[in-house]
Amino acid sequence: MQVEHVLELNDIVVQFGQRTVLDHIDVAIEAGEFVGLIGPNGAGKTTLLRVILGLLSPNHGEVRVDGKSVRKRNRAIGYVPQKIHLDPDTPLRGRDLVGLGLDGHRFGVPLPSRKRRARIDEVLEAVDALRFADAPVGRLSGGEQQRLLIAQALLTDPKILLLDEPLSNLDIRSAHEVVRLVGRLGKERGIAVILVAHDMNPLLGHMDKVLYLAEGHAAMGEVDAVIQSEVLSRLYGYEVEVLRVRGRVLVVGGRDEEADVVDLLGGFHCGDHEDVMNS
C-alpha cells in the first residue's frame, strides 16, 4: 500500500548564478507528521521554504501538495514568520493581526461580521490566545506574538504549516510551549509541520522526523538516527555532542575542556539546565 504524502519535493534544483543552493532535493512528508528542519547557516533552509511556499520557482523539479503539482502560492500551506517587528504603540490588536490571515490579501476594507469574528475567535482559542487577543500586538511577549502568528496561519485550514525559526527569540519556557502547541495542532488537525530550528532541544520528544540540509543536499531520518554525535558533528562541521541525561536527550555544541575533567571525575549532573544552545 502506498502512503499518501501531503508534501512531495521531487528533484528540486535551485541555482543562484553559478552557485547551486539546492542540489536535487527529494523529500516526502505525510499528513500530521512533525518534521524538524535543521542545518547550518547558508545550507539553503530559507531557500527551501521559499520554494515550498511558491515564492521561488526552482530551476528544476516540482513541488506537489496533496498530490497536485503547485507552481503558485497556495492556501494549503500556512506560513509562520520568525518574528514580527512592531512598535509598542502600533494600533493593532492581536485579533486584527490574526484577521489578516483570513482576508488580508483581499482588496477593500474589512467589514465586521459575526462569522468573521467567530472564525478568528476559533483559531485564537486553538492557540490559547483569547486572553490577550485585544491587547496591542507590539506590547506582547515573543511567545504571545508567536501564538498569534500561528493562529493567523491556521485561518486558511492549511494541510502544511511552515515555521521559520519560530523559537529563535523565545526563552526556554516559551519555546517549549510553542513546540508543544504546534505538535498538538498538527496531531489534532492532521497538519504536517515543518519547523526550522537551530536549537534542537525543545523539539526532541515532539518531532517525528528530522530533515537536515547541508551544502544543498537533504536527508530525512528518524530522530534517533539523526540525533547522534557523529551525524550532527558531520552535518555542522563542528563538534556536536548528544548527551543522554535522566532519560532525556540533549544536543550540545563545542567541547569544553573543563567539562571533560568533570566527566572523568564522574557523577556530574546538569540539573534542569537542559537548553544548551549549539552554535
Place this chain on the structure above:
Amino acid sequence: MGQFLQMVFPLDLITLPFMFHALLSGTVVAILSGLVGFFVILRGSSFVAHVLPKAGFAGAAGAVLLDINPLVGLVVFALGGALSIGMLGKRGRHDVVTALTLVVALGTGALFLTLNEHYATGAYALLFGQLVGVSLSQVLDTVVLGLVCVLILGVLYRPLLFASIMRDSAEARGISSRKLEMAFLIVVGLATAVTVPVVGALLSFSLMIGPAATARYLTRRPGTSLVCSVAIAILTIWAALVLGYDTSWPIGFFVSSISALLYGVVRVGASLQQRRVAGKTDAHVHPLDGVVGQK
C-alpha cells in the same frame, strides 16, 4: 467674550470666497494627509513623506517658469520622485535613493527660482503655504485628486496593512509587496501635490506625520486610529487656517506647531495613564527575590 470670538472668527472667514476655498481644499488635504500618514508611519517611510513635497516644490517652480499650471509641475515632480524612489529602492529600503531625490529636487528648485526673477513671493507661498488666491478651479483640482487618492487607499487598505506589518507572510499569501509599494508611493506623491499649495512644501509633511502619530496613542484599533488621524488633521488645518487669517502668519507655521503640540499633549497623557495602570498591577513578588542582592 463675544468680542474676542468675533476677533478670532470674523464673519468674512466664510463670506470671503478665497477663505471658503481655502477651508474647502484644506479639508480635502487634511482627510488625505490623515489617511496617508497612518500608512506612512506604519511603514516607517516618514523620510519619503518629507522628500516628496520638496520634489513637488521644484516642479511647481519649473511650471511657473514655463508659464503653466503649477499643480501640473507639482504632480509631475512629486510622482517622478515617488516612482524613482520606488524603482531604485531595494526591498523596502530606500533611504539613500530618497536622500538623492531630495538633493536633486532642491537643486533643481533653486535653479528654477533663480531663472525666474519675479517669482520671489510665489516661492515664499509655495514653501510656507498660502491662504489667498486659491481659486475655485484649484479647489476642484484638489477635490478630484483627493478623491482619486482616497479611492486607491480604500481599495488597497487590507493588502497594504498586511504587507506593511508582515511582508513575508503577505507575500506567501500572494500579495506582491513591490507593486503595493509602488502604488502607495504614487498615492503619497499625489497627496503631496495637493497638500503643498495649501500648507507649503517645507511643512506639509507635518500634516501627514503629526495627526497620524497622535492617533496611535488614542486607540489600539487600526480602523479607529485611521478615523482619529483624519479628524485630528481636519481640526489642525481648520485651526491653522483661522489663525493664519487672523495673524497673516504662514499656515505652515500653525500646522506644524499645532500638530506637534497635540502630539506632545496626547503622548504625555498616554504615558501618565500607563503609569497609573502599571502602578495598580505591579505588586507581585519579584522572581529573583531571595536569590540575588542578599546581604
